[in-house]
Amino acid sequence: MDFLQNTIASFISLVPVTLAQSLILAFVVLGIMIPFRMLSFPDLTSEGAFPLGGCVCGVLMAAGMSPLPAILIALVAGFVAGCCTAFIHLRFRIHTLLAGILMMTMLYSINLRIMGRSNLSVFGSATVFDWVPGLQPGFPASKIVMAGAFGLIVFALLLHFFRTEKGTAVRAVGANPDMAEAQGINVWLATIGGVGLAGAFSAAGGALMVQSQGFADVNMGLGILINGLAALMIGEAIVGKQSVLRQLAAPFVGAIVYYQLVSFCLAAGMPPPDLKLATGLFVLAMLALPSLKRSRGPAPARETVRE
Amino acid sequence: MLEIQSARKVFYKGQADEKTALNDLNLRLETGEFGVVIGSNGAGKSSMLNAISGALVLDSGKIVINGDDVTAMPVHKRAMRLARVFQDPMKGTAASMTVAENMLLAELRANKRTLRRGLNPARLAAYKERLSLLGLGLENRLDTRVELLSGGQRQSLSLIMAVGGSPELLLLDEHTAALDPRTADIVMQATIRAVEALKLTTLMVTHNMQHAVDFGHRVIMLDAGRVRLEIAGAEKTSITVPDLIGHFSVKTDRMFLAS
Numbered sequence: 001m002d003f004l005q006n007t008i009a010s011f012i013s014l015v016p017v018t019l020a021q022s023l024i025l026a027f028v029v030l031g032i033m034i035p036f037r038m039l040s041f042p043d044l045t046s047e048g049a050f051p052l053g054g055c056v057c058g059v060l061m062a063a064g065m066s067p068l069p070a071i072l073i074a075l076v077a078g079f080v081a082g083c084c085t086a087f088i089h090l091r092f093r094i095h096t097l098l099a100g101i102l103m104m105t106m107l108y109s110i111n112l113r114i115m116g117r118s119n120l121s122v123f124g125s126a127t128v129f130d131w132v133p134g135l136q137p138g139f140p141a142s143k144i145v146m147a148g149a150f151g152l153i154v155f156a157l158l159l160h161f162f163r164t165e166k167g168t169a170v171r172a173v174g175a176n177p178d179m180a181e182a183q184g185i186n187v188w189l190a191t192i193g194g195v196g197l198a199g200a201f202s203a204a205g206g207a208l209m210v211q212s213q214g215f216a217d218v219n220m221g222l223g224i225l226i227n228g229l230a231a232l233m234i235g236e237a238i239v240g241k242q243s244v245l246r247q248l249a250a251p252f253v254g255a256i257v258y259y260q261l262v263s264f265c266l267a268a269g270m271p272p273p274d275l276k277l278a279t280g281l282f283v284l285a286m287l288a289l290p291s292l293k294r295s296r297g298p299a300p301a302r303e304t305v306r307e
Numbered sequence: 308m309l310e311i312q313s314a315r316k317v318f319y320k321g322q323a324d325e326k327t328a329l330n331d332l333n334l335r336l337e338t339g340e341f342g343v344v345i346g347s348n349g350a351g352k353s354s355m356l357n358a359i360s361g362a363l364v365l366d367s368g369k370i371v372i373n374g375d376d377v378t379a380m381p382v383h384k385r386a387m388r389l390a391r392v393f394q395d396p397m398k399g400t401a402a403s404m405t406v407a408e409n410m411l412l413a414e415l416r417a418n419k420r421t422l423r424r425g426l427n428p429a430r431l432a433a434y435k436e437r438l439s440l441l442g443l444g445l446e447n448r449l450d451t452r453v454e455l456l457s458g459g460q461r462q463s464l465s466l467i468m469a470v471g472g473s474p475e476l477l478l479l480d481e482h483t484a485a486l487d488p489r490t491a492d493i494v495m496q497a498t499i500r501a502v503e504a505l506k507l508t509t510l511m512v513t514h515n516m517q518h519a520v521d522f523g524h525r526v527i528m529l530d531a532g533r534v535r536l537e538i539a540g541a542e543k544t545s546i547t548v549p550d551l552i553g554h555f556s557v558k559t560d561r562m563f564l565a566s
Contacts, residue, residue: 164421165422165425174403176402178398180401180412181386184383184415
């Protein structure tokens, strides 16, 4: 009884901090969802684009740049990284996953080069979270408001875009690239643009994270991909993915629920080193579920993944 | 008008299994003409269609559509001028998208895509009307994902998508071969209605000799990557299935079955 009370008490005290964190990381989940679901392009770039955004933002803030332009430049850097991954895949016919691994490995060195060392403190620099009126800077509430506002804007813009003529064309590239091409859609442009956009969101998440935690670290992306994937799976399980609206809401809902779950596990005394194993097993279970449901027959030949 | 001028394509050049798919092929299809292409497997029918659509890059030769040389254009640029229905119903539609979204993609084939909302009420009404012509009930399933439709419904949708917007050239790649006889008949009738109503310049590849006899203005028989025989005019109207089969140098079981 005592254990339960302690667990719940420490969980509840962590809710605001966790919520702030999850709203920031929702951008990374978005950056994983767009290539994976909208373009059928399983992409690993976010593991490198997230720290890239953080490092770029950190260096710019340390140099005295104001926080919003720093985020925007980080966003552009992430966009370029995503474009590179897509280009490697399209031009050299390298599998999307391998292209992503190449990119994130190379980005590690690039991130180190950008920062000049493995971590950089920007504590005390102005951040976008200081701008929330009526709240004391540095507290979770201002982060929740600011990150939530950014999230809402991005959500609304994406929801509009994927229902426009251009956005429908981008989704067609994911649904059936041969058909999309035969309908006059430039598959290269849509893929490069889409994966670039995803990289931009991952980098924006990294930049916001750096402003939130007050330091940038080249290792801050470690394991972010599997966390994001777990969040996406949870989100899709809750809101579904049958329509553009649901598919776009899934990353946000998933990020919020997933990080609360993690926080609960930690509050219940789960050793942090076990977290990755638990997350990995969870993602595996979610991915395996459809094939387990489909009776005891042999596993399907393979999922249709673009090569 | 479609012109293919001495198109040449060799696969696996210089290797032991070198294969000449198109051997200086020449073909001319007048505006509004309906050509039916027959030939045994490996005669170059698919290669020819792929060369026209841009999916296959020629070693040499030219593809001209309505006077414009499109040889150097990629598939998505040529899509402004031509539409294609594939043999495989899966290929011509986006399975995870709805019927209406697929119609939208087809409508925008020849147009510039904007940042305005895609599926507006006016469009939905227009799609409903066009789909109702098929008589398959697709007009009431605009929000259904295409993957939930039957093969025949998907192929009918592909056809409606292809003929919408009156493309300068319509390519039909054995588009009824994967369907059961009754559905194949429905799709074929819908094809003929659309082609005649819109006076489309059409090139249809088929293994069904009865279709070759019944439809089109001209039968074009391919063999070893070139045109072996063309039958048009009065000769076309009087030809029979056995006549056509007699022209095949390699008779495959599939053709006997199809006839």
